Amino acid sequence: MTTRVPTMSELTASGETPEVLFWVGCAGSFDDRARKITKAFVKLMHHAGVKFAVLGTEESCTGDPARRAGNEFLFQMQALQNIQVLNGYGVRRIVTACPHCFNTIRNEYPELGGSYEVLHHSQFLNTLLREGRLKVEGGSFRGKRITFHDPCYLGRGNGEYEAPRELLSKLDAELVEMKRSRAQGLCCGAGGAQMFKEAEPGDREVNIARSEEALGTAPAVIAAGCPFCNTMMTDGVKHFEKEGEVAVKDLAELIAEAADL
Amino acid sequence: MGVENILFIVALAVGIGLFARQVRRIARNVRLGRDEDRSDRKAERWGVMARVALGQGKMVVRPVAGIMHILIYVGFVLINLEVLEIIIDGIFGTHRVLSFLGGFYDLMIAVFEWLALGVVVACVVFLARRLVIRIPRFKGREMTSWPKRDAVYILLIELVLMGALLKMNAVDQLLQERGAEHFVKAGSFPVSSWLTPFFAGMDTGTLLVLERVYWWAHILGILAFLNYLPISKHFHIILAFPNTWYSKLEPRTQVRNMxxxxxxxKLMMDPSADPYATPAEGDGAPPERxxxxxxxxxxxxxxxxxxxxxxxxxxxxxxxxxxxxxxxxxxxxxxxxxxxxxxxxxxxxxxxxxxxxxxxxxxxxxxxxxxxxxxxxxxxxxxxxxxxxxxxxxxxxxxxxxxxxxxxxxxxxxxxxxxxxxxxxxxxxxxxxxxxxxxx
Missing domain, CATH: 1.10.1060 (Fumarate Reductase Iron-sulfur Protein; Chain B, domain 2)
Structure with missing residues (x-):
């Protein structure tokens, strides 16, 4: 099945301007699990009639992992190239399903000449729901226990704790909080370029500790808002051999499923 | 001006002088770091300082430690008003110079005494957390001998200081009752009055000496403690204020630009840049690493x-x-x-x-x-x-x-x-x- 997704270059060629640019991100483009999140989010945008576009092959890594791995040169090369492309198209509004892309474009690009309104997909989906462009009623998640794992780069990093929870409240599910949540939420272990390296020696992996805490709430679903958290929590659930009972799902996937898309 | 006043002025000058020297040393060390402008958004910075340092906003996330800490903090800040009186008395040879405030003075001393008791309770609880309950947070690879001793010393010094203050007041009120010379009737002593039975059997001469001993112990203790701060973790009682004022105001996960x-x-990406251009005249200093x-x-x-x-x-x-x-x-x-x-x-x-x-x-x-x-x-x-x-x-x-x-x-x-x-x-x-x- 192919998904019809317009690119910025196509829209620009036909003289059109999208209302928002969807920044897919590297995980969202290449990672098998994260691509499902991308597709769920795209379905929701199509369903809501959002006129959006992606950069496609003109998109490149924001530079987040390079910067956090200490290579500022590479970060700035990535950033300045991306900014050149974004500014070239006159992009003003960006939505992304990755809190790391979100943080970098929102906070670190302005100093380098790239100022945009940047939204995490949970914020964007809430807007669509509030405007009535998207409607969701519980569906298959009614009454199920869902716990939300706060991504550090969305929560502590950028102070957004409510948007994901507001979205989840639309599912009529039973939202259960972990002991450490919101500002006190425990990291999944992937940030700061850890995703791309072996963990340093220790007693256990961070994602195992976090997954244990999440499983402690006896959830049917662990909700994530970041493709890297998603991978980490999925691996953690597998470690405890709970993948049969507990699903790890992105906010966009939950809403799309509830909307029967 | 008696010998005692001169001794006091010398002690005060030495104590404050030594402290100033240590502060200058620390300021010099801090300036060894690289420049970074943190003077923007001033109104916001005052707000952060008021909330986080003055208001102890982040302390209460852990209620037990937070509330106990606030007790010590408020106690120390307010009791310092009494130290002001001690300094004036010490310089001019007066006794309880602020007692002309009358009823307000009585109230002030009463509040200080309750606060002193609060500080004593909190210090005892904190010592118990470190030495008896042994809270895991106070352990760790970096918590070697000195950091552990430092924490205990601070709490013990605070207990000694509060003890001296309360005992001084206990003896003072006995002397007031006995109508001893200079001892004007002033202050109300809700906490130190519990201690008077220990001193009641002593003759007035002994009490006069003891009152001086506690008075000196309190003020010399404070001056010594002041000079302990800069070599101790306890310096946070001062630096917490500038440090929160200069807080990072950007989102937490935003990394500082270079x-x-x-x-x-930008030069690399600029097609019109001359790749063979000689670098601009610098001062010959090697580039910053x-x-x-x-x-x-x-x-x-x-x-x-x-x-x-x-x-x-x-x-x-x-x-x-x-x-x-x-x-x-x-x-x-x-x-x-x-x-x-x-x-x-x-x-x-x-x-x-x-x-x-x-x-x-x-x-x-x-x-x-x-x-x-x-x-x-x-x-x-x-x-x-x-x-x-x-x-x-x-x-x-x-x-x-x-x-x-x-x-x-x-x-x-x-x-x-x-x-x-x-x-x-x-x-x-x-x-x-x-x-x-x-x-x-």
């Missing part, structure tokens, strides 16, 4: 952070790396930075004001690569810190040095960096495949 690199990259190898390479704010740290360990107790047994402890990052900075300061003092290479550096001799690479930059530490210290800034600066100066990232990171450089993604996928997800 403008020098921006210039170079990338990132931080030693304390002088860190921002001055990181150095102020290091002196402000009171080693409470809230950062480490929330650090995902530390919680899962990794070597990293954000508290240790701060303590190492301070210890190395002190070492560099002593080196400068011993060498007539210039630093002589001692073959050591913060990176390697104090903080290991393993610690630096364990950080997930989740900012649980900066969130937890009650005085807005930022260990992540130091970790990032040192990673930058490891990678850009030493070319020593972790091996898997080299692969990731190569991928980003070659195909614009941390994995080995071609940029031309970025739309493949639309075809499946």
């Amino acid at each position: 403008p020098r690199i921006t210039e170079e990259v 990338f990132g931080a190898r030693d304390v002088q390479d860190l921002s001055w704010k990181s150095l102020l952070d290091a002196y402000t740290c009171t080693e409470c360990g809230r950062c480490t107790s929330e650090c995902p790396a530390n919680l899962t047994g990794k070597l990293l402890s954000p508290r240790k990052i701060m303590m190492d930075t301070r210890d190395r900075l002190e070492e560099v300061g002593r080196n400068i003092d011993a060498n007539n004001g210039t630093f002589q290479d001692d073959g050591k550096a913060l990176l390697g001799d104090y903080i290991s690569e393993e610690e630096l690479w364990a950080c997930t930059t989740c900012n649980a530490c900066t969130q937890a810190c009650p005085v807005n210290i930022d260990p992540v800034a130091i970790i990032m600066d040192m990673r930058r040095n490891l990678v850009m100066e030493e070319s020593r990232p972790r091996p898997a990171l080299t692969t990731m960096l190569t991928n980003v450089e070659n195909n614009g993604a941390p994995w080995q996928f071609a940029q031309s495949d970025r739309m493949k997800w639309t075809e499946e």
